[in-house]
Amino acid sequence: MTARIGVVTFPGSLDDRDALRAVRAAGGEPVALWHGDHDLRSVDAVVLPGGFSYGDYLRAGAIARFAPIMTEIVAAAGRGLPVLGICNGFQVLCESHLLPGALIRNAGLHFTCVDQRLAVENSATLWTSEFAVGQELIIPVKNGEGQYVADEHLLDELEQSGRVAFRYLGGNPNGSRRDIAGICNERGNVVGLMPHPEHAIDALTGPGTDGLGLFVSVLKSLVAA
Amino acid sequence: MTDTVEAAAQDPGGEQPYAELGLKDDEYTRIKAILGRRPTDTELAMYSVMWSEHCSYKSSKVHLRQLGEKAPHTDVLLVGMGENAGVVDVGDGLAVTFKVESHNHPSYVEPYQGAATGVGGIVRDILTMGARPIAVMDSLRFGDPDHVDSRRLVGGVVAGVGGYGNCLGLPNIGGEVVFDPTYNGNPLVNALCLGVLRHDDIQLARAEGTGNKVVLLGAKTGRDGIGGASVLASATFNDEGGPSKRPAVQVGDPFTEKLLIECCLELYRRRLVTGIQDLGAAGIACAISETAAHGGGGMRVELDRVPLREASMPPVEIAISESQERMLAIVQPDQVDEVLDTCARWGVIATVIGEVTDGDRLVVTWHGETIVDVPPGSLADDGPVYERPYARPADQDDLQAESSAGLARPSTPDELRATVLSMAGSPNLCSRAWVTEQYDRYVLGGTVLAMPHDAGVVRLGDDTDRGVALALDGNGRFARLDPYAGAQLALAEAYRNVAVTGARPLAVTNCLNFGSPEDPEVMWQFAEATRGLADGCLALGVPVTGGNVSFYNQTGATAIHPTPVVGVLGVVDDVATRVPSGFAASGDVVLLLGSTDDELDGSEWAWVTHRHLGGRPPQVRLQQEQSLARAVHEAAGERLVTSAHDLSDGGLAQALVEAVLMRGVGAEVTIADDAFVTLFSESTARALVTCRDADVDRVLELLAEHDVPVLRLGRTGGNALVVRDLFEIEIHDLRRAHSETLPRLFG
Numbered sequence A: 001m002t003a004r005i006g007v008v009t010f011p012g013s014l015d016d017r018d019a020l021r022a023v024r025a026a027g028g029e030p031v032a033l034w035h036g037d038h039d040l041r042s043v044d045a046v047v048l049p050g051g052f053s054y055g056d057y058l059r060a061g062a063i064a065r066f067a068p069i070m071t072e073i074v075a076a077a078g079r080g081l082p083v084l085g086i087c088n089g090f091q092v093l094c095e096s097h098l099l100p101g102a103l104i105r106n107a108g109l110h111f112t113c114v115d116q117r118l119a120v121e122n123s124a125t126l127w128t129s130e131f132a133v134g135q136e137l138i139i140p141v142k143n144g145e146g147q148y149v150a151d152e153h154l155l156d157e158l159e160q161s162g163r164v165a166f167r168y169l170g171g172n173p174n175g176s177r178r179d180i181a182g183i184c185n186e187r188g189n190v191v192g193l194m195p196h197p198e199h200a201i202d203a204l205t206g207p208g209t210d211g212l213g214l215f216v217s218v219l220k221s222l223v224a225a
Numbered sequence B: 001m002t003d004t005v006e007a008a009a010q011d012p013g014g015e016q017p018y019a020e021l022g023l024k025d026d027e028y029t030r031i032k033a034i035l036g037r038r039p040t041d042t043e044l045a046m047y048s049v050m051w052s053e054h055c056s057y058k059s060s061k062v063h064l065r066q067l068g069e070k071a072p073h074t075d076v077l078l079v080g081m082g083e084n085a086g087v088v089d090v091g092d093g094l095a096v097t098f099k100v101e102s103h104n105h106p107s108y109v110e111p112y113q114g115a116a117t118g119v120g121g122i123v124r125d126i127l128t129m130g131a132r133p134i135a136v137m138d139s140l141r142f143g144d145p146d147h148v149d150s151r152r153l154v155g156g157v158v159a160g161v162g163g164y165g166n167c168l169g170l171p172n173i174g175g176e177v178v179f180d181p182t183y184n185g186n187p188l189v190n191a192l193c194l195g196v197l198r199h200d201d202i203q204l205a206r207a208e209g210t211g212n213k214v215v216l217l218g219a220k221t222g223r224d225g226i227g228g229a230s231v232l233a234s235a236t237f238n239d240e241g242g243p244s245k246r247p248a249v250q251v252g253d254p255f256t257e258k259l260l261i262e263c264c265l266e267l268y269r270r271r272l273v274t275g276i277q278d279l280g281a282a283g284i285a286c287a288i289s290e291t292a293a294h295g296g297g298g299m300r301v302e303l304d305r306v307p308l309r310e311a312s313m314p315p316v317e318i319a320i321s322e323s324q325e326r327m328l329a330i331v332q333p334d335q336v337d338e339v340l341d342t343c344a345r346w347g348v349i350a351t352v353i354g355e356v357t358d359g360d361r362l363v364v365t366w367h368g369e370t371i372v373d374v375p376p377g378s379l380a381d382d383g384p385v386y387e388r389p390y391a392r393p394a395d396q397d398d399l400q401a402e403s404s405a406g407l408a409r410p411s412t413p414d415e416l417r418a419t420v421l422s423m424a425g426s427p428n429l430c431s432r433a434w435v436t437e438q439y440d441r442y443v444l445g446g447t448v449l450a451m452p453h454d455a456g457v458v459r460l461g462d463d464t465d466r467g468v469a470l471a472l473d474g475n476g477r478f479a480r481l482d483p484y485a486g487a488q489l490a491l492a493e494a495y496r497n498v499a500v501t502g503a504r505p506l507a508v509t510n511c512l513n514f515g516s517p518e519d520p521e522v523m524w525q526f527a528e529a530t531r532g533l534a535d536g537c538l539a540l541g542v543p544v545t546g547g548n549v550s551f552y553n554q555t556g557a558t559a560i561h562p563t564p565v566v567g568v569l570g571v572v573d574d575v576a577t578r579v580p581s582g583f584a585a586s587g588d589v590v591l592l593l594g595s596t597d598d599e600l601d602g603s604e605w606a607w608v609t610h611r612h613l614g615g616r617p618p619q620v621r622l623q624q625e626q627s628l629a630r631a632v633h634e635a636a637g638e639r640l641v642t643s644a645h646d647l648s649d650g651g652l653a654q655a656l657v658e659a660v661l662m663r664g665v666g667a668e669v670t671i672a673d674d675a676f677v678t679l680f681s682e683s684t685a686r687a688l689v690t691c692r693d694a695d696v697d698r699v700l701e702l703l704a705e706h707d708v709p710v711l712r713l714g715r716t717g718g719n720a721l722v723v724r725d726l727f728e729i730e731i732h733d734l735r736r737a738h739s740e741t742l743p744r745l746f747g
Helices: A016-025 A068-078 A089-094 A150-160 A211-224 B007-009 B023-036 B041-050 B061-069 B104-109 B112-130 B150-168 B226-234 B242-248 B252-268 B283-295 B313-320 B333-346 B376-380 B396-399 B413-424 B475-479 B483-499 B520-540 B604-610 B621-635 B651-663 B677-678 B693-705 B731-739 B739-747
Strands: A005-008 A029-034 A045-048 A084-085 A101-104 A112-120 A135-142 A148-149 A164-169 A180-184 A190-193 B078-080 B085-091 B094-103 B130-141 B170-181 B188-198 B213-218 B275-278 B298-302 B324-333 B350-357 B362-366 B369-374 B448-449 B456-459 B469-474 B504-513 B543-549 B563-572 B589-593 B641-646 B667-669 B687-691 B710-716 B722-724 B728-729
Touching: A005 A211, A005 B728, A016 A211, A029 B333, A029 B621, A045 A089, A045 A135, A068 A084, A089 A190, A089 B242, A089 B589, A089 B728, A101 A164, A101 B728, A112 B413, A112 B651, A135 A164, A148 B252, A148 B362, A150 A180, A150 B104, A150 B362, A180 B298, B007 B369, B023 B693, B041 B283, B041 B313, B041 B693, B061 B520, B061 B543, B061 B563, B085 B504, B085 B563, B085 B687, B094 B469, B094 B504, B094 B543, B094 B563, B104 B112, B112 B130, B112 B150, B112 B252, B112 B275, B112 B324, B112 B376, B112 B475, B130 B150, B130 B456, B130 B520, B130 B731, B150 B188, B150 B252, B170 B456, B170 B469, B188 B469, B188 B504, B188 B563, B213 B283, B252 B324, B252 B333, B275 B283, B275 B621, B283 B298, B283 B313, B283 B324, B283 B350, B283 B362, B298 B543, B313 B362, B324 B333, B333 B350, B369 B376, B376 B677, B376 B687, B396 B475, B396 B589, B413 B604, B413 B651, B413 B677, B413 B728, B413 B731, B469 B483, B475 B483, B475 B563, B483 B520, B483 B563, B483 B621, B483 B641, B504 B520, B504 B621, B504 B651, B520 B563, B589 B621, B589 B693, B604 B651, B621 B641, B621 B687, B641 B651, B651 B677, B651 B687, B651 B722, B651 B731, B722 B731, B728 B731
Parallel strands: A005 A029, A005 A045, A045 A084, A084 A190, B130 B170, B298 B362, B504 B543, B667 B722
Antiparallel strands: A101 A148, A112 A135, A112 A164, A164 A180, A180 A190, B078 B085, B085 B094, B094 B188, B130 B188, B213 B324, B213 B350, B275 B324, B298 B350, B362 B369, B448 B456, B456 B469, B469 B563, B504 B563, B589 B687, B589 B710, B641 B687, B667 B710, B722 B728
């Protein structure tokens, strides 16, 4: 018994095949979803992958949020469907208001690709239950618009309600407020992060296997449910 | 008023601006002889771009022939030189295609777009062969870091390479960045792309089958890049050069290219095209004439059907515009609807603009009037060929006589230590992280090794362990001292870089960057370098599969150093056996493979410490390179070596620094002979290798079998690079010296 995890391909999605591979590596059944469809193909969870949807010539993620499939995802997320947004996917989640705040151009103004140390801040979400709070991970981060910003009030609220999922350690690659690398919604079913767990599933092709934990987490919670 | 064939026939003597378009008197006369009349405006423009140096290779052809004539016998070439890119069999029914190409002139005029479209162009070459592009590399050369223009160029080019490749979803797995005042005003931007395909997926750029439709795919055609090949890439920059030529530079849209790639791959998979060609230099003019010529028939094209960004564009501009992200497909009539549907699904504009015809004429019409009627081969294949005069440069003997032997050498331990540190932080040897961190190396999930390793290694798919290794190298200083040897040294370095990952080198691509072919001294450099490359490839048993020539890299009368850049591709049967370049663990035995002579002429040391360039480059040792490669390949296959790092610029000292810094594992080594020569000589066919204690005997046995000399240097471990009895440098200090330079200069 396993779960079906969908990965959406928008025009300009780049890490969609990587996300499908990660789902498979974690033991799930990967399902390709198409931006123009209104059909979630009965998946049990959805990943919005990295890339440059529609070229991101406007604000990153600003056009993808209007894709037909996003209507379905926003509705399903409201009903508790687990949704993970990685990098561009995180940007789409913020643009869709499934997650608060916004991602702007990196403080250094350059695209940056590095193996990044992270700390897990919340292990109660559907995507982080395999981790322990405080656990350190190494996961690649690669983006040009990854600086997480929100007003002070919201940042306080996120921290107080435990909705900061991941924080950068040993240097902040993009100037994100309070070193925030990833956040979740109140219910814990929607998680967005800038680092790319799908690139950390095999020591041969990535810095290690720390990224698998996100996919294993959601599979376990789905199978248990 | 559009100039038509009819009008041209009635007015045979009309004056035409052929010289402004870059055509010589005799070339214009030849066009009139071919047509039996004066060319129309559109024909003239098409000949001017197709017969430009950039498209026709008219000055280089007679020399490039050697690369084919001297090619070593091999069974691995499925498609050789002459197509958009060569295709190499790597086993298990898999093949790869790879090629490097220059975008030097556009990158000087407009660095971001010039570099970006350089990447876009080479990616389409690979796509055209039927392959999925899976990685890119870039070889970049800039002027002195302190030159007034360097900041603009370095920042713009690196952002352009990254901006396009990242947005396309192609990992950048390596390359080089070099600074030298010879490139002031003439930066070199050479981009390489690698693609993978199955043997039966190979596509060819041919328009065959009378009645088949000619379909233009991708971006609308605009006014960008008008005359890029002729006006920009086939002429020398002068005082009016630079930004005033900006309209000749194309503008890139990687998002459209990404859609075009996925769309074309789906068309191939569903067997919906019978021929395909990318649109690069010379745009539609090139694509229609080449596919028609190579298909052996004719073609009729209605130019007024081409979708435009600007409705007012006249046909002459439409024909030669170099707008990016376009492909030309040849499609059977009964499959046109399916092709258009597939393109619509990907959001790719697709338009039937013509059809393949009987006969041997390329006919282009504009709203029903014939504006081009020519034999397609006269554009594509029968351009002028020049035997340019060449002469050994007048200063060559003096340059070679002025060796580095008289330069003051560091001798005390403190001097040696200081030299290691200052070289580690010098612009050509310091960490490239500031550049490479702007590139995505992870996307697609197949990257096994990327920079700062000696070569990039990618796995060819999720269902195979097979991978390829790729390295791209050049050394303009060596080539300046001796272009024949310089080309071979570039080849040897790339070959060695591939070999130390454990891969078996298979094939070569090249990008030959030179000054003006109209200067006999430059032409001599070109002839020598090409001859050296052909001989070198023969000796190493690796054929050239394709490449590119870039002339006119000069400002006024001053040419750049001749700079042949060579890419070598190797195959790795099981990527899990790949060998990293950095020390992996403490306690390993450190070995120096190969032999070291006093070879400092043209070296990084002579340049960094004395700004000296003279003498003769290090001896080329191709047989030893081959032995070294075979020994490391076998040792890697038996999983005996824990790291292997090529020795090149900066010699053993720099190799130690890089091996230590990669994972922060120190080392203690002993140097018996002349410490300075051992540390800084750039003798070739050498590598730094580590292995576990238990495996040393077997490694030594393998090296002996292949006649590879070996020195036991010491052991890995600790927090410093220690050269016993001489000096030690803490890793922390080493890293600071190595990593601060580029951010300080360009951050």
